Amino acid sequence: MKITQQHIADLNKKEDTLFTSELDLITNRFAKKGVDVNSIIDKVAAFQVAIPSWALGAGGTRFGRFSYGGEPATLEQKLDDIGILHALTKSAGAVSLHIPWDIPQDYKAIKEVASGHGIIFDAMNSNTFQDQQGAKESYKHGSLSSTVAASRDYAIQHNLDVIKIGEQLGSKSLTVWLADGSNFPGQRNFQTVLKHAEDSLKSIYAGLPADWSLFIEYKPYEPAFYSTVIQDWGTSLMLANACGDRAYTLVDLGHHLPNTNIEQIVATLMYKGKLGGFHFNDSKYGDDDITVGSIKPYPLFLIFNELVYGMENNPQNPDLAWMIDASHNTKDPLEDLIQSLEAILIAYTQALLVNQDELRAAQQDNDVVKCQEILQDAYRTDVRPILKAARQKAGGAIDPLAAYRSLAVRSTLITERGSNSKATGL
Numbered sequence: 001m002k003i004t005q006q007h008i009a010d011l012n013k014k015e016d017t018l019f020t021s022e023l024d025l026i027t028n029r030f031a032k033k034g035v036d037v038n039s040i041i042d043k044v045a046a047f048q049v050a051i052p053s054w055a056l057g058a059g060g061t062r063f064g065r066f067s068y069g070g071e072p073a074t075l076e077q078k079l080d081d082i083g084i085l086h087a088l089t090k091s092a093g094a095v096s097l098h099i100p101w102d103i104p105q106d107y108k109a110i111k112e113v114a115s116g117h118g119i120i121f122d123a124m125n126s127n128t129f130q131d132q133q134g135a136k137e138s139y140k141h142g143s144l145s146s147t148v149a150a151s152r153d154y155a156i157q158h159n160l161d162v163i164k165i166g167e168q169l170g171s172k173s174l175t176v177w178l179a180d181g182s183n184f185p186g187q188r189n190f191q192t193v194l195k196h197a198e199d200s201l202k203s204i205y206a207g208l209p210a211d212w213s214l215f216i217e218y219k220p221y222e223p224a225f226y227s228t229v230i231q232d233w234g235t236s237l238m239l240a241n242a243c244g245d246r247a248y249t250l251v252d253l254g255h256h257l258p259n260t261n262i263e264q265i266v267a268t269l270m271y272k273g274k275l276g277g278f279h280f281n282d283s284k285y286g287d288d289d290i291t292v293g294s295i296k297p298y299p300l301f302l303i304f305n306e307l308v309y310g311m312e313n314n315p316q317n318p319d320l321a322w323m324i325d326a327s328h329n330t331k332d333p334l335e336d337l338i339q340s341l342e343a344i345l346i347a348y349t350q351a352l353l354v355n356q357d358e359l360r361a362a363q364q365d366n367d368v369v370k371c372q373e374i375l376q377d378a379y380r381t382d383v384r385p386i387l388k389a390a391r392q393k394a395g396g397a398i399d400p401l402a403a404y405r406s407l408a409v410r411s412t413l414i415t416e417r418g419s420n421s422k423a424t425g426l
């Protein structure tokens with residue numbers, strides 16, 4: 001199924017035009033505060049988030065996985081699904097591939113499918129957290145940090161292979177997330193495994209093309225429940241510094257212990273020019289991987305406030321690789337992704353509404369109340385008319401979710417692919 005410009009134009013014609021008068025109200029209100037909403041519309045229209053190739057099927061837990069029907073069975077079909085998302089939202093113009101789940105068979109054909117949808121290949125993701133069929137070495141006791149040299153070498157080589165695949169697709173970065181850790185005290189020597197991880201990452205970095213970046217993701221626990229080798233941003237930053245200039249920390253929202261001040265982590269990393277990538281999701285308890293903004297929209301806004309500040313004030317930090325890293329256990333994955341994109345853009349837009357000069361002046365005056373008022377005035381603004389205007393300008397659907405349902409996308413996909421098709425992934 002492919003959504004055409006005509007589909008979008010027809011649906012947009014039927015859309016309620018009330019949002020334009022709502023937009024005028026916001027534009028006028030913020031003009032008085034010295035904030036130009038028209039330039040915000042352009043920024044929102046330009047914002048692109050990568051969709052991971054593993055997020056297009058139903059997710060699951062260790063207890064079970066329930067197919068949603070019409071799931072993409074091949075990489076081409078996954079790109080087609082992202083094409084649907086991008087046609088509707090105009091903000092999903094990139095895919096992040098997971099290797100070995102999505103090794104292209106025909107690179108030229110895959111690149112044509114992607115470019116036909118206006119999709120570029122963002123960060124590549126390696127996988128050393130599970131043994132593949134026929135694997136010569138096991139990751140049962142770790143990969144890049146394993147006590148077994150052959151397992152470390154095997155994991156390094158896998159990452160180098162992933163880079164080679166990415167090069168053929170036009171990707172420019174590799175994301176490494178390690179499941180390495182221990183389940184019981186005494187099981188591992190912390191210093192030894194950290195040294196192994198550092199040495200292995202340096203070997204991967206040495207094989208990185210000159211125009212590529214390495215993103216090092218961290219996570220405090222799971223699958224290991226006592227210790228994780230790259231457990232926090234400090235460890236990730238230390239390893240990135242050990243590798244070199246083109247190695248960066250990657251922040252995943254779900255990879256923090258409860259109540260961690262993620263916005264401060266973001267600010268610290270951008271100040272040092274070391275924030276490379278960002279993964280969106282939301283959580284109530286741990287790494288729940290649920291829809292962005294569904295539980296903690298205010299912290300998401302506070303994080304975006306720091307991201308926007310960093311993007312405007314930290315030229316030492318590279319452009320960020322944005323990606324949704326979520327799992328859709330009970331929802332239609334495409335609807336969940338539409339909701340996630342909406343939540344991301346809402347938080348981004350609200351952060352753009354903050355008058356940074358006014359905030360800085362209030363901070364300088366130690367006017368604590370005013371500082372809070374400035375942030376909350378932006379946060380409490382319903383910015384959805386700005387999103388609608390941005391999508392309309394970019395050629396997307398004014399209301400992507402309504403458009404998705406009115407075009408009966410899922411039932412069409414089920415007709416095309418069957419109700420038992422299953423996507424690769426977790």
Ligand SMILES: [Mn+2]
Pocket residue numbers: 217252279325
């Ligand atoms: Mn992640």
